[in-house]
Amino acid sequence: MVKDIATARNDFPLLKTQMNQESLTYLDNAATTQKPQAVIERLVDYYQTENVNVQRGVYALAQATTAKYEQVRQQVADFLHAQADEIIFTRGTTTSLNWVAQSFAPTVIQPGDEILITIMEHHSNLVPWQIVAKKLGAHLRYVELNDQAELDLAQLQANLNQRTKIVALTQVSNVLGTINPIKQITAWAHQVGAYVVVDGAQAAGHMPVDVQALDCDFYAFSGHKVYGPTGIGVLYGKAALLQQMPPVEYGGEMINRVTRQSTDFKAAPAKFEAGTMPIAQVIGLGAALDYLTSLGWSQIEAQEQHLVQLAGSQLQAIPGITLYGPPLSKPHAPVLSFNLTGVHPHDLATVLDSQGVAVRAGHHCAQPLMAALQVSATARASFAFYNNDQDVQRLITAVKLAKEFFQA
Structure with a gap:
């Protein structure tokens, strides 16, 4: 029996925790994924x-x-x-x-x-x-x-x-x-x-x-x-x-x-x-x-592609945001690296952290690639099937808040 991906989030205990007095939006899945209760x-x-x-x-x-x-x-x-x-x-x-x-x-x-x-x-x-x-x-x-x-x-x-x-x-x-x-x-x-x-x-x-x-x-x-x-x-x-x-x-x-x-x-x-x-x-x-x-690849891929398209298109609409990677119209894994003009990625990630949004910031153990992109670092939001539209909206809201804070 194939498990319903819409309820899969409930299987991951850490996603129910808080960060900085905010509900956790975990978007660092490229670094490590959370563990379902069954694995624990x-x-x-x-x-x-x-x-x-x-x-x-x-x-x-x-x-x-x-x-x-x-x-x-x-x-x-x-x-x-x-x-x-x-x-x-x-x-x-x-x-x-x-x-x-x-x-x-x-x-x-x-x-x-x-x-x-x-x-x-x-x-x-x-x-x-x-x-x-x-x-x-x-x-x-x-x-x-x-x-x-x-x-x-x-x-x-x-x-x-x-x-x-x-x-x-x-x-x-x-x-x-x-x-x-x-x-x-x-x-x-x-x-x-x-x-x-x-x-x-x-x-x-x-x-x-x-x-x-x-x-x-x-x-x-x-x-x-x-x-x-x-x-x-x-x-x-x-x-x-x-x-x-x-x-x-x-x-x-x-x-x-x-x-x-x-x-x-x-x-x-x-x-x-x-x-x-x-x-x-x-x-x-x-x-x-x-x-x-138990989830099946069709559900996993459909959910992750939905999230990367939704988040990518909304990030692109924010003035000053630069996305690094293939166009969203091309095959694209659920990873989005980006920078905000005039703001160091670590500072951007710190503001996101204050809002309960966990992303990675740095060179991502890929310094020659950073040099080729002519940047020292990027912020990175990476998605898993247990993420949802609310996670995307919290990311976008937090990025806009950071933009207002640093560019006011």
């Missing part, structure tokens, strides 16, 4: 009734909890249209991307080879490639934006060549809301023998993801941005590529045999999951994916 209760239930280690004990409770842990791996695989042995649990998107950079990249990159990324990347999908390029003697290339705040696809194609070994890019920009055509880019990259690494942190909670259709080689996302716990992330990798990657961390439970001088590792994904994993967070992630499934 599942975490509590784990600690009360299932709190044992996994993959180790032969007693009944350990076996039962291990089975539930592995059921979530299958659940994530189904969520991404992958196979269970292609799913690695990590600490988050940042860890996932770093593991690909540290473990996989050295197996395919030689001095003089090229790594292609985009100017819109979050630092988590930029800094690791800087480090790898310097370490391996590779060249780091960037794809710039066109005048629609989208990737310059002609430049991207022109930069692909036989020396390109890695193409790393975000599916959705956390600043611009730009949705990149991953399937097309992957096809182009594969024509020159390059591997594609996708940062899905801003996509996985807002749209269906099919890694088979995208044909990407790696895909990463975080639990806390799909309404699940913090401290849990996912790395999808094609099975053959995971097998050729060496482990990144070493310890218990990822080995077949250890002698005094050598170690034989298990096959993926086990060889990447050293030590005690974030078991509760994995279990909580499963509950979050259950919740998303």
Whole structure:
């Protein structure tokens, strides 16, 4: 039975709280999403009734909890249209991307080879490639934006060549809301023998993801941005590529045999999951994916598109507001970055905070993109399916109040 999205807001306890003696309007969903009561209760239930280690004990409770842990791996695989042995649990998107950079990249990159990324990347999908390029003697290339705040696809194609070994890019920009055509880019990259690494942190909670259709080689996302716990992330990798990657961390439970001088590792994904994993967070992630499934993507996408169109059009109507991102007539994720002429984004966000409206202000871990936009920072309102028209109106009212305050 599909849950009614109109009442979904009631499932999120934090949305009932106040901020600065005002009802909270939470518009920082690109940073982290709120957790439904079902996820909170599942975490509590784990600690009360299932709190044992996994993959180790032969007693009944350990076996039962291990089975539930592995059921979530299958659940994530189904969520991404992958196979269970292609799913690695990590600490988050940042860890996932770093593991690909540290473990996989050295197996395919030689001095003089090229790594292609985009100017819109979050630092988590930029800094690791800087480090790898310097370490391996590779060249780091960037794809710039066109005048629609989208990737310059002609430049991207022109930069692909036989020396390109890695193409790393975000599916959705956390600043611009730009949705990149991953399937097309992957096809182009594969024509020159390059591997594609996708940062899905801003996509996985807002749209269906099919890694088979995208044909990407790696895909990463975080639990806390799909309404699940913090401290849990996912790395999808094609099975053959995971097998050729060496482990990144070493310890218990990822080995077949250890002698005094050598170690034989298990096959993926086990060889990447050293030590005690974030078991509760994995279990909580499963509950979050259950919740998303109960809503259905059609409802989620329709609500979020309604909100971004409503908020975007009303922000644009305020004199002095500059929006950064594709035109609202183009495909647009539920993220709106903006500035008010003459007002620092931190000051703008502070006034909004006084009215109970929570937005992010800063460089959003995307300083090269800020430089390309010729700004130091922006304010950012980011929406989730549990936001509503009243949240949009409170945002607009607060922005107008800030304009009057600073420009009086």
